[in-house]
Amino acid sequence: MAQEVWMLEGGRLMARSYYVELTCVSSAVASDLENHLDAVMDALQSEPGIEDADIGANLEEGTVQFCLHLDAEDSSDALRKAHVRVRSALHSAGGATPGWERMIQAIQDDDAATTVRPSELASC
Numbered sequence: 001m002a003q004e005v006w007m008l009e010g011g012r013l014m015a016r017s018y019y020v021e022l023t024c025v026s027s028a029v030a031s032d033l034e035n036h037l038d039a040v041m042d043a044l045q046s047e048p049g050i051e052d053a054d055i056g057a058n059l060e061e062g063t064v065q066f067c068l069h070l071d072a073e074d075s076s077d078a079l080r081k082a083h084v085r086v087r088s089a090l091h092s093a094g095g096a097t098p099g100w101e102r103m104i105q106a107i108q109d110d111d112a113a114t115t116v117r118p119s120e121l122a123s124c
Contacts, residue, residue, distance in 0.1 A: 015071045017051075017119035018078035022066045022086055030059035037064065039093035044068070046092070047085040075116040082116075 026033050037055055044053045044066070051069040066086050072078035087097050 015073060017069055018072050018075060019067070019069050019115075019117055019119045020078055020082040021115040022082055024064050024066070026062040026064055028062065030062075033057065033059055033062060033064070036093060036095060040089050040095065043089035043092035044086070047089055049081065050085055069119050079116050 028036060034057070037057055041053070041055050044050065044055070047053075049070050053066070053068040056065045056067070057063065066082070068082060068085070070078060070081055070085070072081055087100060090097055
């Protein structure tokens, strides 16, 4: 449970740092995917609220894993924010995200390869 911090105006601020991993599959050719991911990494580092972003990929299989830390109210909020930031970075790098809505539905149905946990519990 996040620790409550009272702001000067009397409202509550609840936030915690979360570590989020998102795994996606791309149909791009390995060399094209590698070049694109360099641009995506640059864009991801410019996204607000993200710390320690990293991208891993199996270029032959087209599997891409995004790893990042961000502040959120709870794990659902962290997952939503991570998806928004990753999708924004993909678009900023000139990529497209057709079918992204299916991915969001898979997450809601617990069928997606996604990990969310408080940062302080993430292994280093």
